[in-house]
Amino acid sequence: MTNSGTNAPNHHHFAIIVAGGSGSRMKSDVPKQFLLLNGKPILQHTLEQFLAVIPASRIILVLPARDQMIWSALCDQHNFHPSIQIVTGGATRFQSVRNGLAAIEVDEGLVAVHDGVRPFITPDIISTSFETAAQTGSAVTCVPVKDSVRVVEPDGSSKAVDRSLYRLIQTPQTFQLGLFRQAFKVEEQPFFTDCASVMEYSGFPITLIEGSYENIKITTPDDLRGR
Numbered sequence: 001m002t003n004s005g006t007n008a009p010n011h012h013h014f015a016i017i018v019a020g021g022s023g024s025r026m027k028s029d030v031p032k033q034f035l036l037l038n039g040k041p042i043l044q045h046t047l048e049q050f051l052a053v054i055p056a057s058r059i060i061l062v063l064p065a066r067d068q069m070i071w072s073a074l075c076d077q078h079n080f081h082p083s084i085q086i087v088t089g090g091a092t093r094f095q096s097v098r099n100g101l102a103a104i105e106v107d108e109g110l111v112a113v114h115d116g117v118r119p120f121i122t123p124d125i126i127s128t129s130f131e132t133a134a135q136t137g138s139a140v141t142c143v144p145v146k147d148s149v150r151v152v153e154p155d156g157s158s159k160a161v162d163r164s165l166y167r168l169i170q171t172p173q174t175f176q177l178g179l180f181r182q183a184f185k186v187e188e189q190p191f192f193t194d195c196a197s198v199m200e201y202s203g204f205p206i207t208l209i210e211g212s213y214e215n216i217k218i219t220t221p222d223d224l225r226g227r
């Protein structure tokens, strides 16, 4: 599935894949996005899912300057040469997204932002995300909470909360480009953990779409155990 039911033609679909982090929680010698999963770099898996939905020329990959040579060598090694644009990352995820956004010259269309370290994303979720954002302006992928949840008070006590009120937020997070550009003009805030928080801070509504429990973010060594 590539573009069914979407209002905007897919030549107006862009993706910013953020891989500009340092992977401090992973504690691996190689940046986590370059670790191998079934013989291929994690980042290659992620990019292949997006390449199945939108053309390479509309994909912007954000990487730290220090990692760009390593990535180029890995691409040679794995014979993976899509014509995607590479942009240098920033000190925070917000700044990396903003650098990626600066590489998109138009204001018309949709942009999906996805973590390079979520390799189990599927073309179906990506397509749904574009379709929903075309209709409502935003599409933020999430899953319901499966465990019980308690809120911890400042005095150390805790209290059960109604888990049906909560969602765990994933990527892709897809938005109308004009709104997204407007939102990213704000000053960075410490609570900007994703793009939805930036859009919301700028006053734009958020539409949630269903993600998948498989679509994990590779964050700590546990996330790769047994894979």
Ligand SMILES: Nc1ccn([C@@H]2O[C@H](COP(=O)(O)OP(=O)(O)OP(=O)(O)O)[C@@H](O)[C@H]2O)c(=O)n1
Binding pocket: 018, 019, 020, 021, 022, 023, 024, 025, 026, 062, 089, 090, 091, 092, 093, 094, 096, 097, 114, 115, 116, 117, 217, 218, 219
């Ligand atoms: N300055 C940054 C920080 C994060 N990211 C990206 O945002 C995604 C989610 O971030 P996270 O899992 O926190 O990655 P890291 O920042 O690399 O990990 P850590 O927080 O453990 O250092 C990752 O794809 C990461 O590369 C980014 O592009 N630029």
Ligand SMILES: C[C@](O)(CO)[C@H](O)COP(=O)(O)O
Binding pocket: 093, 115, 169, 170, 171, 193, 194, 195, 217, 219
């Ligand atoms: C964007 C994100 O993956 C949504 O769950 C998450 O907020 C990234 O958080 P991190 O602190 O950068 O790992």
